[in-house]
Amino acid sequence: MDMNTIEAVVRTADPAEWRAGDAWLAGGTVLFSYGSTAFGPEPLRRLLDLGSAGWPAVTVTDAGIELAATCTVAELYALPDTLAGAPRAGEPTAQAQQAGSQPTARDWPGLDLIRPCCDSFVASFKVWNMSTVGGNLCTSLPAGPMISLCAGLDGTATVLSPDGSSRELPVADFITGDGQNALAPGELLRSVSLPASALSSRAAFRRLSLSNLGRSGVLLIGMLDGGGRLTLTVTAATKRPVQLRFGSLPDAADLAAALDGAIPDSLYHDDIHGLPAWRRDMTYRLAEEIRDELDTRPGAVPARVSGEFWPPQSPRREPTPQEGA
Ligand SMILES: Cc1cc2nc3c(=O)[nH]c(=O)nc-3n(C[C@H](O)[C@H](O)[C@H](O)COP(=O)(O)OP(=O)(O)OC[C@H]3O[C@@H](n4cnc5c(N)ncnc54)[C@H](O)[C@@H]3O)c2cc1C
Numbered sequence: 001m002d003m004n005t006i007e008a009v010v011r012t013a014d015p016a017e018w019r020a021g022d023a024w025l026a027g028g029t030v031l032f033s034y035g036s037t038a039f040g041p042e043p044l045r046r047l048l049d050l051g052s053a054g055w056p057a058v059t060v061t062d063a064g065i066e067l068a069a070t071c072t073v074a075e076l077y078a079l080p081d082t083l084a085g086a087p088r089a090g091e092p093t094a095q096a097q098q099a100g101s102q103p104t105a106r107d108w109p110g111l112d113l114i115r116p117c118c119d120s121f122v123a124s125f126k127v128w129n130m131s132t133v134g135g136n137l138c139t140s141l142p143a144g145p146m147i148s149l150c151a152g153l154d155g156t157a158t159v160l161s162p163d164g165s166s167r168e169l170p171v172a173d174f175i176t177g178d179g180q181n182a183l184a185p186g187e188l189l190r191s192v193s194l195p196a197s198a199l200s201s202r203a204a205f206r207r208l209s210l211s212n213l214g215r216s217g218v219l220l221i222g223m224l225d226g227g228g229r230l231t232l233t234v235t236a237a238t239k240r241p242v243q244l245r246f247g248s249l250p251d252a253a254d255l256a257a258a259l260d261g262a263i264p265d266s267l268y269h270d271d272i273h274g275l276p277a278w279r280r281d282m283t284y285r286l287a288e289e290i291r292d293e294l295d296t297r298p299g300a301v302p303a304r305v306s307g308e309f310w311p312p313q314s315p316r317r318e319p320t321p322q323e324g325a
Contacts, residue, residue: 010049024047072128238269
């Protein structure tokens with residue numbers, strides 16, 4: 001769509017340059033789909049292009065993974081392959097020996113969530129290669145797959161303000177509703193940090209959509225850490241992410257009771273991709289499947305599977321010539 005109210009495109013990642021009528025431009029897949037009159041009472045006048053920010057897309061350290069807001073879906077999808085070439089845990093590199101620590105990134109089970117979350121983006125070739133982690137978070141749709149990933153892995157968002165200050169907040173709190181987030185005018189999402197503590201937990205993923213290539217209607221992620229603590233993150237079904245934390249693996253009744261308490265009926269999302277009652281029923285069902293899957297205690301029953309899980313049942317489709325053009 002033409003953005004015919006735009007008077008200037010400014011290459012900057014400095015929030016001090018922001019003024020009323022500006023929008024940060026990342027991949028542009030939302031901005032150029034919705035047009036320049038869809039983002040507030042006044043049409044947009046300038047786009048502040050983050051393309052020249054020069055932020056490394058992905059930074060991996062022993063502490064975890066930092067994703068730049070400008071990291072594209074394609075760059076994120078490549079990360080597990082990149083790390084597969086890294087040394088195994090227990091194989092010290094010169095750098096790790098110097099730092100007195102062992103590299104572990106290659107063995108982080110949480111990495112298994114990256115590809116199913118990227119695949120949840122039922123995206124065209126252009127969206128896949130242009131749209132960004134930050135653009136997805138800042139669009140703040142309930143079905144934002146990067147929101148699911150970053151909230152599910154206990155990500156922390158770093159936000160830069162026009163007055164030169166910065167602040168951090170959990171991704172689960174960054175999204176406040178359907179299309180709503182914690183950004184004040186002019187604020188810029190700089191990055192999301194995924195901590196090693198979450199990445200080293202065992203992960204379980206479930207997603208349902210009403211149609212084969214449809215937007216997510218329900219997407220749940222479970223993380224079981226080394227101490228047996230469960231974090232369950234509900235996205236897509238709800239208007240904003242909902243996280244439940246358990247000191248140990250709950251039984252089915254306790255899990256259902258916790259969902260009752262955490263998600264009032266009014267929080268289930270309602271749009272063409274699923275009725276609230278269906279999203280609610282599937283949330284309980286998938287939560288129970290995740291509980292089963294992560295329960296490896298003697299006598300535990302094998303997990304049932306609804307919808308998609310990891311590894312995916314069908315490979316990602318190739319772009320059509322029209323999409324790739
Ligand atoms: C075919 C198709 C399928 C899609 N499927 C999905 C889907 O399944 N789920 C979904 O959630 N979306 C979907 N989208 C919408 C969109 O493509 C994604 O949300 C995408 O991730 C947006 O990223 P972007 O970098 O292109 O954002 P942009 O269009 O560049 O920006 C989007 C918004 O975020 C703001 N913004 C961008 N980066 C920052 C930043 N760092 N700090 C502050 N503000 C920022 C912009 O000002 C703008 O308001 C789809 C779109 C298409 C065309």
